[in-house]
Structure formats: structure tokens, C-alpha cells
Amino acid sequence: MAQLRREPIARRWVVVSTDDVKGPSDYLSFKPPYQPQTSDGPCPFCPGNEGMTPKETFSLNGAGKRWSVRVIPNKFPFFRIEGEFDRRPEGMYDVMEAIGAHEIVIEAPEHHQNLAMMEPSQIEKILFAYRERLIDLEKDRRFEQFLILKNYPGVFNRHPHSHILAMPIIPRGIDEEIWGTLDYYQRKERCIFCDIIKEEISVKKRVILETVHFLVFSPFASRYPFETWIIPKTHSSDFHRINKEEMEDLSLAMQSLFLRFHKLLSDPPYSFTLHTSPVQNRFHRSEYHWHIETRLRIGLREGFEWGTGFFVNPTPPENAAVYLREVG
């Protein structure tokens, strides 16, 4: 089990492992610059090795008898589904058990597949799996916030996969965004994301591509070189209300974007997160707007960003958008 500990000054929750604890030797086994080594053993995410993973929570059939997308509980979760919150003080501090869900979406049977090279129809299946899992997890009233997250390449396993997290708190990064959208709505009675979409479509210079339902653009105050957002052009607060036609369209937008990254920066490492409205209807549907934020992990200067929450981006979004448009 892990604990959620509240940092008392900035009032931010941190997950601290209390059973699966790592000591100095665990870090020494990573080679500088401290990248984890992927195991040489059989891949637990490959077909035929299903016995190596927990039982799936969802799967989609593929060709023959094989699955095409498979969702499993994470064997090493940040949050566990069983147990009680047990909110309590510890001295002057605050602590609770890290209750939640942490599932892995195995995105394809093929170990060496990736989103840039995938058929859009396969990406659509991944989106369908995301949606179905969120619809199911929404029933659990303990969860406040969902987050979908992907690191490419995977940190501990190169087999293409993403993470679904259901959290008992709204993490700081999402919370700031929510308060910003509420404040804007109070002042204007409009969704700030909808206004940004209008602005970007009218100004054009930061737009990378537009599909029927989605806008792909470099945000004005991009924190990272080639930071890119994918957002539905029509207001929608919850990702898991997406319909079949929109999923098909989104899969085209995603595949096109990841292929552009691949061509432009020679298969760079990246992360994306899918931000969606808090779960328990605490916020009005008119104020939040779900979207995907993508970061290429080619940045530097991490000390500064870490020390201040303040970002320095040497590639203006207008330039990034030109490169990404033209490479398409």
C-alpha cells in the first residue's frame, strides 16, 4: 500500500510508497543518466503471456482468437482499489491511504508497435477501451478525478501501453486548471477552452491541423518545445461521453500528430495526458472542456522548472506549428 501525504506548505498531495520501498541500490541499478533498464525476460504484455499479469478488466477481440486491446490492473499501482481512506493526522501533518485505481491499457498485441505507425482503426480501439473503463470506474463514488497518461517509450516496458488512473483527490495540476476555468466562466459566462479554440482558428499561426471534430495546435504559452494540444471543437467536459464518430476522427488526428513528431524529430520520446472533468459532478458541465496535452521529452533545464514551476521554452509555438504543419 502507498500513502497519500499532504505537503503542508503548498498543500499538495504526494504518493509515498510504504511497502514496495526503494533504497539506494535500486537507483544504482539504473545506469546514468538514470534511465531504467527494460527487462530481458518475456514481456508480460505480449500475447501468450497473459498469465503473467492480473486478470483483465476489459479486452477487445482482434483477428482470430487474439485480443487487439487489453486492459489490466497495474501490478505496481500508485493507487490500490481495496481498503479504506483512513484520513488521519501524523504529528502536524496529514495522511491517508492511496485508494484508487491504476490500470494499464495494452495498446496492441505487437511488442514493437507505436502510435505513429499504428492504423487509425487500432487507435480507435484504444480510445474505445479508455471510454469503457472510465464509464465503469465512474460508478465508484470514491473517485474524484480520472487521468489517462502515456509515456513513449514506456519506462519499464517498451510494449505500447498507457495508464488509466482513478484518484481520490484532484491533483494540483488539474486543480489549477479547473479553478482557472471556473474563474473565467464567472467573469465571462463562456468556457475558456472554447474561446481559445475560436482565437486559434481565427489567428491560424499556431494551428497544426484541424479535423471535422478536433483542433490540433501549439498553445500560446507552450511550456515545452513542440507542446501540442488536441481538443474537441464542440464543448464537452467529459472524455467518456465521446461517440463513435468522434473517436474515429480523434484517432486520425492522433495518428497524424504522432507521425509528424516521428518524422520531424526522429522518433522522439513523448508523454501525453488526457485531462477530463472531475468525476463527481462537482463542477458544471459548461465550464470544463476535456483535451489531450502532449509533451516531447526533449527538454532541458529541469532544475529551473522543478524549482519554480516556471518554464522556459526555446521554441515559440508559432515556429513549432509551422514545422509540424509542413512535415505532415
Added chain:
Amino acid sequence: MAQLRREPIARRWVVVSTDDVKGPSDYLSFKPPYQPQTSDGPCPFCPGNEGMTPKETFSLNGAGKRWSVRVIPNKFPFFRIEGEFDRRPEGMYDVMEAIGAHEIVIEAPEHHQNLAMMEPSQIEKILFAYRERLIDLEKDRRFEQFLILKNYPGVFNRHPHSHILAMPIIPRGIDEEIWGTLDYYQRKERCIFCDIIKEEISVKKRVILETVHFLVFSPFASRYPFETWIIPKTHSSDFHRINKEEMEDLSLAMQSLFLRFHKLLSDPPYSFTLHTSPVQNRFHRSEYHWHIETRLRIGLREGFEWGTGFFVNPTPPENAAVYLREVG
């Protein structure tokens, strides 16, 4: 010149380069995993090459005619000292010029020196340089916040150096901390850092070492494995009010801590930031408490942290403190 652009949703300022702009080929020249390559040419920070850098803003004499610590304006600054803020709208967004100061403290004449191996008397000279520069920069009424920052090893140059930043805004990470301390003070009429110091000294299990004037400990909600804070035991809001005796004592604490990291994790990469009170007396001296936060750059899972501002730490601070105490 760089711009400060305001991210309109979470309302966070981002520095975006607008002249010294990087395109895809700049990132391709970094080898995966996208570490910058240090130049093979002569080191501009080494004695004899002073002509390669801007004119110093401060230096301390060492043995013979040599300097022992030298401070210079950064040739590639995040913030520039010349110019006007020019706060203005750009469409629906907000932008201003990135006015400020960005100086480099060359910590020793020797190219292969580092804080773990340095004489405490040399660290004391570095601290003296920090103090003198902040006292000077404080006179410029445009600056709202100072930050001292070090990355080890340096990102673009391995010669030991740190950064002094004078910023026209209070960056988000510091702002959150300040609002937290103000809120606590309002409720309790006590400094939260002072209370944490009392708690940690009484509980003991997260203390790494204590000197006459400083406490070195693993914070309760450590975000990173072996995260460590160094804090003056007596209340003090501004680092640059430190006296000679305290600097001497702090240099001992720092050298001991960095040597412990070196021994325990085989010379790991790290960053530290020195947080000090906002400059322009906007906050009462009784509420903020300066301190140093140190992070070993051995962490993983960056996608999650990035996506959420939410940290997962597999090494509880109680365990980290035991390791760091015992290796001393």
C-alpha cells in the same frame, strides 16, 4: 529577448524565446536520451578564459592573483536586464518582455571541482557571492523574486557553477509556497517552517543532521527519493541577511550533505534551489522562512508528475533519512 507569456487557464507565466529560437535540428543534435553534449572547446569558466564571458559583476580573490569565485551575467539569459516590461495583450492572451537578471556564479577555478569534494571554506565563498549579488540586485525595484539554482552536473558546461535569477514575477512554484505560509500564519500566528523544524527535531526520524544554525532533513511529503531540505533553525525570511557565522555553518552542512549523496548513490546528478522571500516587502518578514530544497535527479515516471503536478515517491523520507544519516 524573450517574452513572458501568460498561460490563460492555470494563469502561469512561461518564458518563450523569441530571438535565440531553437528548431528541430537543435534537438536532433542532442543524442537520445536527449542529454545535451558539452562542448569540446576551451571552457569559458576556466581561469585564463575570462575574455570569453561578459564582464563580471562580482569576484572574490583567491591565492596569488587568481579569483576564487566569479559572478558573470549569463550569455544566454532567461531574463535580460535592459528594456521595458511592455505589458500588453496579444489577442485574448497576455504578454510582457522578460526583464530581469540572470547571472552565473562560477564556484571555483578548478574545472573538475564539485560541492561534495570542496573545502567548506570554498562553499562559504560561494555563499558570500550569492549574498553580495542579492544585496546589489535588491536595489532594482523591478524585481519581485530571487532564485538561486544549481544543476549538477551543469547542463551545458561541467565547470561547477550555479545560477542567480532576479525575476519580475513570482513564479508559480514559489507563489504557492508563499500563499500557504500566509494562510498558516493567519490561522496560527506562527511561521509554518518554524513549526516544521520543531516537529522534525522532536520526532527525529526524518532528520539527517543538525548543525549549530541549520537543520538538514527529509520532508514528510518528499516528492522525490532522497529529497532533502536545509533550513535555518532560527526564523529568517531573506537569505541575504545571513551573517558570517551562519555562512560558515551552512557551508559545513552543505558539504556534508552533498558528500553523503556522493557516497550513497555514487555521485548522482542533483539540483538544488534556494527559496527566499519575495523582494519588495510585499510579505511580512514573520511569515516566510528561507531554505534550500535539494532533489536528486534519479527519478522516473516523469509523465505522471508532468501531467498532474502530482508526485510518486518510492523511497519514504524516513528511510531516506536513515540512509543519509548512516552514510555520513
